[in-house]
Each structure stands twice: as C-alpha cells, then as structure tokens.
Amino acid sequence: MYADTLPSTAPPPRGKSLTAARAQHVVKAYGSGATRVVALDAVDVAIERGQFTAIMGPSGSGKSTLMHCLAGLDTVTSGQIWVDDVEITSLPERRLTELRRDRVGFVFQAFNLLPTLNVMENITLPMDIAGRKPDAGWIAEVVETVGLTGRLKHRPGQLSGGQQQRVAVARALAARPAIVFGDEPTGNLDSRAGAEVLSFLRTSVDTLGQTIVMVTHDPVAASYADRVLYLADGRVVGDMYGPTADNVLERMKQFDGRGRAS
Numbered sequence: 001m002y003a004d005t006l007p008s009t010a011p012p013p014r015g016k017s018l019t020a021a022r023a024q025h026v027v028k029a030y031g032s033g034a035t036r037v038v039a040l041d042a043v044d045v046a047i048e049r050g051q052f053t054a055i056m057g058p059s060g061s062g063k064s065t066l067m068h069c070l071a072g073l074d075t076v077t078s079g080q081i082w083v084d085d086v087e088i089t090s091l092p093e094r095r096l097t098e099l100r101r102d103r104v105g106f107v108f109q110a111f112n113l114l115p116t117l118n119v120m121e122n123i124t125l126p127m128d129i130a131g132r133k134p135d136a137g138w139i140a141e142v143v144e145t146v147g148l149t150g151r152l153k154h155r156p157g158q159l160s161g162g163q164q165q166r167v168a169v170a171r172a173l174a175a176r177p178a179i180v181f182g183d184e185p186t187g188n189l190d191s192r193a194g195a196e197v198l199s200f201l202r203t204s205v206d207t208l209g210q211t212i213v214m215v216t217h218d219p220v221a222a223s224y225a226d227r228v229l230y231l232a233d234g235r236v237v238g239d240m241y242g243p244t245a246d247n248v249l250e251r252m253k254q255f256d257g258r259g260r261a262s
C-alpha cells in the first residue's frame, strides 16, 4: 500500500509542526575529485511526528548517512535539515550539541551501557551529565513501557541482551526527545529478544507518542514500523505505509535489482 498523504491512523501532532525531522534537497558527498562519493543525492524527506519509520535499502544506499545527517551527527554538503522545527544545518556546533542532547535519542546495535552502573543509573546518566533533573513520573512510565520494573537495581551484566537493549531504549526515551534514532537496534539480538525490543519500540510510539526512525535490513523488523522509506544510490526510491514482512521483502527485491535482501 502506498500513500502520498498522512495515514488516517496518524496520532495528533504534539509539537508545532507535523514533522519531527525534515531533510530538504540534502546532498552529502564524501571525498573529492575521482574519489568523490555522493552518499545522499538531493534527498527530500519528512519524518512524521508520533510515527515509527524504518529506513531500508541495499548496502551503501545511504541509510546510515541519512540517519546521521537527520540526527545532526554528520554535516551535509548542501541542503537543509530541521529537527523539531529547528534548522540544524545552520547551527553552530555548541548549539547543535545541546539540541542533540535535549531533543534526540539514540539506540545503537551495541547497547553502550556502563557496566558499573545499575539499570536506573544507566537510564538517567545522560540527564545527570547534562545537569537535568529527570521527570520521575515520566521515567516510571518509560520503565514500565519497556518492562524493566523490578530490574532497576540490576547491573547490565545481570541482564540478557534483549533486556540490556531495553535499558538502552529507556535511556533514549528518558529526556522526552522529539525523535529517537535506531541504527539496527536489533542487529545483535536473537529473533526472540529482537521481537521484544521491537514491540517495546512500537509501544513507545503507540502509548507514549514517541517518534522513532530506525535503519534496518530486516523485513520483519521493518514490519513493526508505520512506514518504510527505501533508499537506493542515495535517493529515496520508495515510501510504503502499513508494511508487512512479505510486502517489504517484495519491495526489497524490486529495488535491489540483484534480488538480495541487502
């Protein structure tokens, strides 16, 4: 199913605009001369607020580059990016760092938890470092949503991989970011633990109104999303709402002429 418009199930916007992040004519090139690689080739994308968006495409199609540019982790060669109504492409580095800290959450393939801190301390660490007082009610809701109540005093080493990734999800949600980016967040998990983490990401969108963007190669992971954006050769070549694992797999075969999943 394809749509040019917002799906009717889209929740009402929580911020000023309908988009949590937006790229306009974004070009990202690496190197110069004969070694120049255009990773993003005039990309226009709007990430809708309160939705779960998956980014897919063959290896080297620009997925990580797009995510890093949208998250303000990488600069663009030309074009503009907005996060939560702020144009980040013209921000000085210090303000960009603050914006990333306050409005963007990250979940990576590696859980990146501190082994000497317990679960609650890991969840609130970024806020503690920033000198911000966590909102106890919100943290309790997040902890419950990701199913960590009763595990708060445990250290990461006492948890399974899936539970550790849930701590990383809770940490990403703790500061109520405008948008959470996941770079293959289930890439290191077995399928059961991966399904658990994906369900919690889904729940955080449905019950907490979180906006999530996730890069993945896995059609099953993508089927948890509301929308799948397909990249090929640095361009957006497809936009699917209401994905299922089967129709994602079909699309992947079409967009990757070699018929491989990635």
Ligand SMILES: Nc1ncnc2c1ncn2[C@@H]1O[C@H](COP(=O)(O)OP(=O)(O)OP(=O)(O)O)[C@@H](O)[C@H]1O
Pocket: 030, 031, 037, 038, 039, 057, 058, 059, 060, 061, 062, 063, 064, 065, 066, 262
């Ligand atoms: N730091 C860099 N220097 C030079 N080229 C780069 C750099 N980062 C990425 N590229 C190139 O940009 C293109 C897009 O890379 P990117 O990592 O965004 O793709 P991807 O779709 O995330 O790939 P994968 O699925 O393999 O992780 C590739 O051709 C890659 O080689």
